[in-house]
Amino acid sequence: MGRETLFRYKEIIPDFDAFLQAIKGPRNVTIRWNPHKITRERLLELLNESFEVVEEISWYESAFRLGPNDRPGKSLYHALGYYYVQEESAMVAPLVLEPKKNSIVLDMCAAPGGKTTQLSAIMENSGTIIANDKAIPRLKSLVSNVSRLGCLNVIVTWNDARFIEAKELFDYILLDAPCTAEGNLTDIKLMPTHMRESLSRIQKALLAKAYDLAKPGATIVYCTCTFAPEENEQIVASILNSKNVRIESLHLKVPHEPGLESFGSQCYGSELKKAARIYPHHLNSGGAFIAKLRKGS
Incomplete structure (x- = not known):
């Protein structure tokens, strides 16, 4: 069967x-801001410098969508704990x-x-x-x-x-x-x-x-x-x-x-x-x- x-x-x-x-x-490729390590404003600046697509998510201010080909887990900012890659x-x-x-x-x-x-x-x-x-x-x-x-x-x-x-x-x-x-x-x-x-x-x-x-x-x-x-x-x-x-x-x-x-x-x-x-x-x-x-x- x-x-x-x-x-x-x-x-x-x-x-x-x-x-x-x-x-x-x-x-979607999404990340969640970590307020323990960085301000949201500074993270948004770094994301815009690092990725072609950065979309703020309306229902949750801590979340951002990136481009389909982006690999945020390989970024230095990920290693520094500025964000968490999360669905x-x-x-x-x-x-x-x-x-x-x-x-x-x-x-x-x-x-x-x-x-x-x-x-x-x-x-x-x-x-x-x-x-x-x-x-x-x-x-x-x-x-x-x-x-x-x-x-x-x-x-x-x-x-x-x-x-x-x-x-x-x-x-x-x-x-x-x-x-x-x-x-x-x-x-x-x-x-x-x-x-x-x-x-x-x-x-x-x-x-x-x-x-x-x-x-x-x-x-x-x-x-x-x-x-x-x-x-x-x-x-x-x-x-x-x-x-x-x-x-x-x-x-x-x-x-x-x-x-x-x-x-x-x-x-x-x-x-x-x-x-x-x-x-x-x-x-x-x-x-x-x-x-x-x-x-x-």
Whole structure:
């Protein structure tokens, strides 16, 4: 039996032809300004000197689009930590979490550090961010990026996030869960079904642990870079049905679709419309799913 393809999602993705075209086509090259090392004005001057195309992004003042052939990761300014090369869609979840200054934050699956370093910038290097990951090769990238960008409020830890123990609970938790990464595909073939099922079990356990580690009233953002409802709405619906937690509406400035109420024979509930699905054709970037949860008091 052949592997499933992206046509599995044809009925849930508006403008499916544009979606397929974006999957197969080139993605935008985008970077995020790092305020720990340089002012935005000075960075913009350097970018204009170094790259032919520099476009300011209207929905996020820290982000810039460059030309399709630009390689910002090879620049001296990248090595100096002036910016981080990051897909536009990946920048949304930290803005949804929106941690306040001097708060205590957990990034459960943090490597390679794009969202961790963005959280550090949002918090103006205040408070504490525990940036955790379990994969040693990815941890090396996380440590390198945290150091390169001058994120002084970040502590890196090495744990399977399902088994994290903490003496103090967290004000904010970001769970960028391991997933089948369908949002990064350049072909229509999907991962085997058994991998989706295996990851779904891990995602449920991770989100349950996030709930346990959150203070009463804390914010939890669950996100993935996949389209599979089994890894998205199904996971969020599971915790909504089993824990004292609610899902909150999002007010995104980027194009997106609401979360799904159902898929196939599975019903997730109308509350899941408060989540967001970002497809590659929305931003000419990777795909993303984002849900914002609030733990009950």
